[in-house]
Amino acid sequence: MKSNLNRIEKGASGDALFRIFGNAADKLIIAVLLGSICLFVLYPIICIFWQSFVGETGLTLGAYTDVLKGYRTSLWNSLFTGVLTAFFCTVLSVAAALVISSSRGWVKLLLMGVILITMVSPPFVSSLAYIQLYGRRGWITYRLLNISWDPYNCWGVIWMQSISFVPLNALFLSGILTKIDAASIQAARDLGAGPKHILLDVVLPLMRPGILVTLLLTFVRSIADFGTPTIIGGRFNTLASDIYMQLVGYSNPAKAAAMNVILLVPTLLAFWAYRVMLQKSDKLTSGKGKQDTVNLKLLRCGIVGWIALILSMLFFVMMVLQYVCIFSLGFMKVTKGSYSFSLQYLQQLLKYDTATIWRSVIYALIVSFVGTFFSMLFAYYTERRNVPGRRFFDFLVMMPYMIPGTCFGIGYILAFNKEPMKLTGTALIVMACMLFKQLPTTTKLCSAALTQVPRTLEWSARDLGGGRMAVLRDVILPSMRPAFLSCFAHNFSSSMTTAGAIIFLINPGKKLLVFQLFDKVYLGEYPMASLLATLIIVIVLAVEGLVWLISWKEGKRRVS
């Protein structure tokens, strides 16, 4: 940091031009940030709203009355699934987080490895693996345990959603655990508390705000998820799967839009609650503690510790099975009920249109770089600077998280199908849609990272004569490097795996891998779908690993 300040000093004397233009650039950045949010988030959402009022004979509330009367069951199902998924998923996430953060050595490495791989979750394929493993004739349920049960119902959906949302949550919660002040655990121990009481009376209460945030975010994610109920819901419909059906089957965008607006009501409530919780959570865990391992022996924590261990082991075993299943399905051939190893599908894959693979990677890279810088700048301007209407923009940025992807994509077509803003059919619209769909998560990651940068550092840079741009260039951006990595990783893997939002935006000649995957699932070519999913996972891990490696080396060089 010292060298940075030196640079600012030098900049103050030598680089006066930079300062003068710096202020103009500062204004320009604000304008670009807020302008593009209006254009790519607010405007498409307004278009969706507008669509929901357009009937055959002018403006009408017909779509709303139709949805409220006809699809009350689906709405109820959405809420029911959302609440239960949020509950089960949070329990599993807390268990997994406790186990991860209290383990050490190779166990921790292994668990983190599983979490990192399962963070890359290509859509639909997990549900297919679920049927393969736990279906009516599933490998585990029928062949191994010889029980016949029907997984195509609401419990299948709830269970599937619960385990597939765990990785991100567990990572978030274990992050909170490492921030818990080690001194408070030490103090409790000094006062004679056993491990059981430390867990129940110190650790869990400190996690409470984080747990609430997990509950709410999972709830929102669950009610916006259309893929799981579509594939394993059977006769069970949620509003999100109905939206998908309205778009893909009934071709009725107006009704889909109205359903979306209705679905926004519980989502907005959850988000309002989330904002309140998050502020509390920051206060509780803003302790100076920074430790890799929470000093807690779960085995000695009594029943609760055991439950946490068993649940997380259950989760890890299921995840490993699921991904092994995804990986292996691509190499299996069924002939009259018996499985054999086959490279047939791999050969098909290798004959694949490689342009699609490169296009997917390039799109994802562009989205990741632009998106990450966008989120960093946005986080800085909304957190640290008094930008007019920042609460409103902060809210706007969260909107794409609350809208099922398919509808967000339709909003983009509605918004950008006419001159002078005709973007349909271009690569730009696809990338913009990915970028803004992921912005909610990445801006939150950056805001969180920003809280670690003391304001005083910024002020001292200003006092030393650094302009606003200099502060941004020399203080804020360098100190957000850890956030850069997590944002980049999130952006990249989401860009490679988001299907819903871009199904309608993809055009002939501009195919992406995830679209191919969706298509294979749709056509029922499951082995190919599995191989494509594997390919996506490998690419994402490789690229993220590479970026991590580069930044790690860079960091090491700077330190030395």
Next chain:
Amino acid sequence: MKKIISLLLVLVMVVSVFAGCGSQTAPETTAAPTEAPATEAPVAETEAPTEAAPELSGTMKVVATSESYITLFDKFTAETGVKVELLSMSSGEVLSKLRAEGGTPSADLWFGGGIDAFMGAKEDGLLEQVNFEASEELDPTYKDAENYWFSKGLTIVGFLVNNTLASELELDIPASWADLLNEQYGGEIIMSNPAISGTNYGVVNCLLQTMGEEEGWKYFEALNENIAYYGRRGSDPMNKVIADEYAIGITYLDGTIDALLEQYDVTIVYPTDGIPYIPEGVAVFKGAENVDAAKYFVEWLYSNDENLALLAEIDKKPSVKVIKPTMEGIDLAYDTSILVDVDVALFGSQRSAILEQFEILMGDKAVEE
């Protein structure tokens, strides 16, 4: 840390293997379209000097039901020099996208999918009229009277039965639509939601026409009792049956289904009390960027029996012969009299009413008071 790094290195190596394999094939795939016109264009000129439209150029964007049609479009590229970009999309998706795009479609040609969607698109004014000489040779039943859409074949529908499950559950192999109502099949039949599957929409519309409205709806009410669930993807019935998940699937029947017999222990049933069908459409989007190329493609396809034969080979079914009865060199494996006798025009006009009632029947939507 060292472990992580070595793990990453392994990953990088794996990817470079993938990339390596990729770059080996890359030149072939990218070179094909550019090389082909150069070598084969003269042939096209000598073959049909009067028909080749010299002003054709650029790229034709196609939305099709499958990517397997690429060989047909490759032939088109070789003969005309027009590059083709193909995207696989279901007809419901195409229609939604078209409606949202508000008259600025991002594709030129629509190839395949239930004819009902094409009829709906014509009603909405989203299609372009294509007049050409050979259109008079096409059976008027399966094309639009004003040439806004054409058919490329017929999807015929029957049952696929899983023999292992049938014997385990002691089920008889059903022979007819009437048989499916038998109690023994309760919860073992799977069909796709007719809103999403042109094939299953065809079943509903055809049976309603042959049985009559009242009897027909009674039939589906009763069938509903035996249906496990309505798949949200067209391929669900076939897939669930071959995966041993459900015993009976109501599915399209063609050469690809015949091919399943080698790999799976299944039985294909052509219902004895009538085989429902639905034509698959071809149309050009109005206001598209390369309307000329798309229009010429339609003419090119139907004017040359060789092209139609190639299409039949890709589709693994001979039903183009029904569409163009004058066509030579292909035999229809079945007599058209086994197909139900229905009015194709009703596929489009009845669509929304039927789907709405079916949505209520399935229990997806409550009855409005």
